[in-house]
Amino acid sequence: MSDDADAQAAAGTAEGQGPVLISDDLARHLENKREELFEKFEIRDEFPEAVIDEAEERTEDVQAEIDAELEDGDREDLRDLTTWTTDPIDAQDFDDALSIEERDEEYVLWVHIADVTHYVHPESEMWNEAVERGNTVYLPGYTIHMLPPVLAESVCSLVPNEERFAHTVEMHLNKETLSYETIDIYKSVIESDERLTYAEAEKRLDDPDAPLHEVNVLVHEVADRMHEIRKDDGSLVLNPSRDRAHTIIEECMLKANKAVTHELMWNRGVEAMYRVHPQPTPDEWSKALQEIQDLDGVSIPGDTWDDPRKAVNATLETAPGRQLDKIQWAVMKVMPRARYMSDPFGGHHALNFEIYGHFTSPIRRLSDLINHWIVYQNDVPETLVALCDRASDKQKDAEQCEREYKQFLQEVGLDPMAVNNRGIEVVEEDEADETL
Numbered sequence: 001m002s003d004d005a006d007a008q009a010a011a012g013t014a015e016g017q018g019p020v021l022i023s024d025d026l027a028r029h030l031e032n033k034r035e036e037l038f039e040k041f042e043i044r045d046e047f048p049e050a051v052i053d054e055a056e057e058r059t060e061d062v063q064a065e066i067d068a069e070l071e072d073g074d075r076e077d078l079r080d081l082t083t084w085t086t087d088p089i090d091a092q093d094f095d096d097a098l099s100i101e102e103r104d105e106e107y108v109l110w111v112h113i114a115d116v117t118h119y120v121h122p123e124s125e126m127w128n129e130a131v132e133r134g135n136t137v138y139l140p141g142y143t144i145h146m147l148p149p150v151l152a153e154s155v156c157s158l159v160p161n162e163e164r165f166a167h168t169v170e171m172h173l174n175k176e177t178l179s180y181e182t183i184d185i186y187k188s189v190i191e192s193d194e195r196l197t198y199a200e201a202e203k204r205l206d207d208p209d210a211p212l213h214e215v216n217v218l219v220h221e222v223a224d225r226m227h228e229i230r231k232d233d234g235s236l237v238l239n240p241s242r243d244r245a246h247t248i249i250e251e252c253m254l255k256a257n258k259a260v261t262h263e264l265m266w267n268r269g270v271e272a273m274y275r276v277h278p279q280p281t282p283d284e285w286s287k288a289l290q291e292i293q294d295l296d297g298v299s300i301p302g303d304t305w306d307d308p309r310k311a312v313n314a315t316l317e318t319a320p321g322r323q324l325d326k327i328q329w330a331v332m333k334v335m336p337r338a339r340y341m342s343d344p345f346g347g348h349h350a351l352n353f354e355i356y357g358h359f360t361s362p363i364r365r366l367s368d369l370i371n372h373w374i375v376y377q378n379d380v381p382e383t384l385v386a387l388c389d390r391a392s393d394k395q396k397d398a399e400q401c402e403r404e405y406k407q408f409l410q411e412v413g414l415d416p417m418a419v420n421n422r423g424i425e426v427v428e429e430d431e432a433d434e435t436l
Contacts, residue, residue, distance in 0.1 A: 019425040020141075020418055027426045033408050034142060041397040043137055047129065047148055054125045055148035059155045066163050066189055076188040078168065083112060083190050084212055085158055086249055089197040090421055092143055093136075094158045095363040097166070097192050098252055100219045106181060107173045107222055111256035112190045114156040115165035116147065116362040117372045122381060126151070127369075131387065134394020136364035139405045140420035145364075152363050160192045167372055169256040169359070178226050183259045185375055201245035220244050223251035230254070234352040236309040238328050240316045253360045254351070260375060261357035265344065271380045273367045273388055274357045277338035279349035280308075284334040291330040295323050309352065337396070340367050340388040342380075366391045 022030075038045050069075045078099070085094045099110040120126045130146050137144040145152040158164050168188040172181040194212060196204065204210045205217060227247055231237050242250070264272045280288070285308040292312070293300050297320045304311035312331055319327060335350065348356040359375075362368040370387055374380055381387060406416040 017418075017422055019423045020414065021425055021427045022414070023428070024426055026412065027424070029412060030409075030424075033405065034139065037401050037404055038144075041401045043144060043397065043401060044129075044133060045144055048125070051125045051129045052148055055119075055150050058119050058124075058126075059150055062155050062165075063163065066165065069165075069187075070189055074187070075165070076168065076186055078110070078112070078166075078188045079163060079191040081110065081190070082212070082215055083110075083192050084194045084196060084215075085160075085192055086196045086198060086201045086245055089199065093145075093152045093156070093363045094192075094195060095156065096249075096253060096256075096360045097158045097190060098219060098248075100215055100222065102218055106175055107178070109171045109173060109219075109222065109252065109255065111169045111171075111252055111360065112158065112166040112188065113169070113256075113360050113368075113372070114158055114363055115167045115187060115372070116151065116156050116369055117167075117376050118165045118187075119151060119156070120147065120369065122373070130366055130369060131390060134366050134391055135398050137398045137401060139402055140409060140416040141424045146366065147363060156363055158190065158192050160195045163189055163191050166190045167362075167375070169259055171255060171259055173222070178222065178229060180259060180262075183263050185260060185263060187376075196245075198243065198245040201248070202243060205244055216248070219252065220248050223248045226251040226255060230351075231313055234307060234309050236331070236350045236352070237313050238316070238331065240313070257359050258353060258356055260359040260371065261344070261355050264357075264371075264374065265355050268378060270374060270378060271342045271384060272357050272374050273340050273342065273370045273384065273391065274344040274355065275338055275348055275367070276341045276344060276346050277348040277350050278336040278346055280334040280336065288330045288334045292327050295319075295326055298323050298327070309350070339392040342384045342388055366394070 034045075037043070070077055081099045083097050083099045085097045087094055093114075095114040095116075097112040099112070101108045120130065126148065129148075133144070133146045136146045136152070147156070156164070158166070166188045168186055168190070170184040170186070172183075173179065174181055196212070201216060204213050205220060207213055224244075224247060227237075227250075230251070261272055261274060264270050279285075289300060289305065289308060289311060292298060292315060298315060299318075300311050301314045304314050312327065316324060316327055338348070338350075344355045344357075347354045357371055358365055358367045359371050360368060362372050366387070370381065370384070370391075409416045409419060
C-alpha cells in the first residue's frame with residue numbers, strides 16, 4: 001500500500017478522525033440527560049467511598065500475590081502459552097483471552113477469564129456494590145462500571161505484557177465433531193501477548209508474516225466449524241454476514257460458557273445462574289414466518305417451515321440485503337426476553353442449548369461474577385434466586401437507558417456511533433462540529 005493510500009486509510013479510522021467536538025452548552029445538556037436517565041433507571045454513577053477504599057486496599061500489591069501463588073503452586077502457570085485478546089476498538093476492560101493448539105487427535109482451546117473473585121467476594125463492599133449495579137452500563141462516550149475502575153480497567157483487565165490472575169476453561173475438543181472430550185476449569189496466571197481489535201484480527205488472518213497469524217487462522221477454522229455445527233443443530237443465527245474475528249470470539253465464548261454450565265449441572269450437581277430463553281408460541285412463530293415470507297424478494301425454503309429457527313437461518317442467507325433488517329425485526333418482535341434463573345428448565349431457545357449460562361464477562365456482568373464464585377467455591381449463595389432476578393432486571397434497565405440516550409444524541413444532532421467510537425471533546429462554540 002502506498003503512503004497516500006496508508007494516509008487515506010488512517011483518515012477513515014476513529015483515531016484518524018479524532019474526537020467529536022461539541023460546545024460546553026451541549027456538554028452540559030448531555031450531562032443533564034444522563035443524570036435524568038440514571039435517576040429514572042436507578043443507576044449509580046459514583047462509587048461509595050467505602051467501595052473505592054476497599055478496592056484500592058485490596059489491590060495494593062498484586063504482583064506480590066501473583067508471585068506467591070505461583071511459588072506455592074496454587075495456580076497453573078500459563079504465562080508461556082501464546083495468549084491474546086480480541087475486542088472492539090473502544091473496549092475499556094478485557095476480561096477474556098484465547099489460546100489454542102492443534103494436536104494429533106484433538107484441539108485444545110483455552111478461554112482465560114479475568115479472575116474477579118480473587119478480589120471480590122460476598123462479604124466485601126465491592127460485591128454488594130456489584131449486586132446493586134448488576135452490570136456495566138455502556139453509553140456512547142460514557143461508561144458506568146459494575147466494578148471500581150482499579151479492578152475493571154487495571155488489575156482484572158487482561159492487558160498485554162502484564163501477569164494477571166485468570167480463571168481458565170481448558171477444553172479438549174474432538175477433531176471430527178468438536179464435542180468436548182474433557183473440560184477442566186482452574187485458577188491460573190496468564191500473560192497476554194497482544195491486544196487485538198476486531199479489525200486488526202481480520203488483518204492478521206490475511207497476513208502470513210504477521211504475529212499471531214497461525215493461531216488466529218487455526219482458531220478461526222475451529223470457530224467457523226463450531227458455528228456451522230451449531231447452525232445445523234438448530235441455533236438461530238440472525239447475523240449471517242458476521243466477520244471472521246467476531247465469529248472467533250462469539251463461538252469460543254459460547255463454547256466456554258456452555259462448558260462451565262454443563263460442568264456445574266452434570267458433574268457437580270450444583271445450581272448456577274443459568275440463562276433461560278423461552279420459545280415463542282407456535283402461533284407467534286407462524287406470524288413471524290408469514291411476515292417474512294410476504295417481504296418482496298424473500299422466500300422461505302419449503303423444507304424448513306417445520307423448524308422456524310432453521311427457516312430464518314436459510315432465508316437470511318439468500319434474502320436481498322435490503323430485507324435483512326426487516327427479517328431480523330420480524331423475529332425479534334416475537335422473541336420472549338431471556339432471563340437469569342437458578343433452574344435451567346426450558347433451556348436457551350435461540351441458541352438451541354439445553355443448558356446455558358454466562359461465565360466469560362465477570363468484569364461487566366453480575367451473572368458471570370456469581371457463576372465464577374460458584375465454580376470457585378462449589379457452593380451457591382443463599383440468595384441465588386434473588387440474584388437472578390436482580391441481574392435480569394438491571395440488564396433490562398441498562399439496555400433501555402442506552403436506547404434512550406442514543407435516541408437523545410440523535411435528537412441533538414450527534415451520531416451515537418461516532419460518539420462511541422471517537423469520544424467527545426468540549427471546545428469553543430465556533431469549533432464544535434455542526435453536523436456528523
